[in-house]
Amino acid sequence: MNAMDAKIINAFLTECMNAFESMFGLKPEANEPHLMDVLAGHPWEISGLLGITGDVRGVVAFRLHKVLAGKMLSLSGLEYTPEEYEDTAIGLVSEFTNIIAGHAATAIKDYSIDISPPFCVMGPNHQIAWPRTYPVIVIPFVTTLGPFEVDVCLK
Numbered sequence: 001m002n003a004m005d006a007k008i009i010n011a012f013l014t015e016c017m018n019a020f021e022s023m024f025g026l027k028p029e030a031n032e033p034h035l036m037d038v039l040a041g042h043p044w045e046i047s048g049l050l051g052i053t054g055d056v057r058g059v060v061a062f063r064l065h066k067v068l069a070g071k072m073l074s075l076s077g078l079e080y081t082p083e084e085y086e087d088t089a090i091g092l093v094s095e096f097t098n099i100i101a102g103h104a105a106t107a108i109k110d111y112s113i114d115i116s117p118p119f120c121v122m123g124p125n126h127q128i129a130w131p132r133t134y135p136v137i138v139i140p141f142v143t144t145l146g147p148f149e150v151d152v153c154l155k
Contacts, residue, residue, distance in 0.1 A: 005056065005154050008108050012060050013139060015103040016150055019096060020143065024075045028141040028148070036136035036151060044149070045069075046089070047121045047128060048097030054113035058154035061128060062097050068146035069093055090120045131155065 013030065020026045044063035052058050069089045073080070080088040097118035105115050121128065128151075130136050136153040 008052075008056055008104075008111070008113070008154065009137065009139075009152050011104040011107040012100060012152065013150060015100045015107065016062065016141075018103065019099050023096070023099075024072055024145075026143045026145060028143045031140040031142065033137055033139045036130070036138045038130045038132065038136055041125045044126075045122060045124055046093050047126065048093045049119045049121065049128065050097060050101050051116035052113055052154070053116075055111045056113055056154050058134070058152065059128070059130065060101075060153075061151040062093070062100065062148065063151060064093070064148040065146055068143070068148060071145040072096070086122070090122055094118045094120050 017028050017030075020028050042063070043065070045066045046064050046069050048062040050060045052060065066089065069092065070085075073085075073089055073092050076092060078088060078092065095118075097120075101115045101118065105113065130153055134153050134155045136151050138149055138151050140149045141147060
């Protein structure tokens with residue numbers, strides 16, 4: 001990983017932690033990063049995905065369980081019916097991912113990058129088409145309401 005990659009990754013991690021604190025009053029704590037085995041399964045039920053193009057290309061994913069998404073939804077104050085829960089949770093994760101992307105883009109303005117609008121994938125052991133030739137770095141986090149992770153693959 002070069003200095004540009006580290007600056008971009010750190011911008012996403014910092015903005016993720018800032019968004020959790022400002023939106024939900026939670027202070028996430030990062031655990032030890034590691035490389036992902038892209039062929040292995042995973043426990044996450046929701047992934048907010050961002051594509052990055054420009055000086056650096058790749059994918060950033062914000063991944064969590066439905067339980068944490070539900071707690072975030074409760075803390076957000078949004079109103080919804082039980083029938084609207086899933087769509088509202090996906091909308092919240094998409095917007096949360098979008099806020100992180102916007103703040104990260106501002107923080108890394110020294111580089112020419114474009115960040116796609118977020119896209120959410122939901123379901124047990126859903127698949128993400130990670131590039132096979134570049135490593136995916138996993139940064140696990142814990143909060144008082146549950147774990148999540150940020151996965152980054154840059155080339």
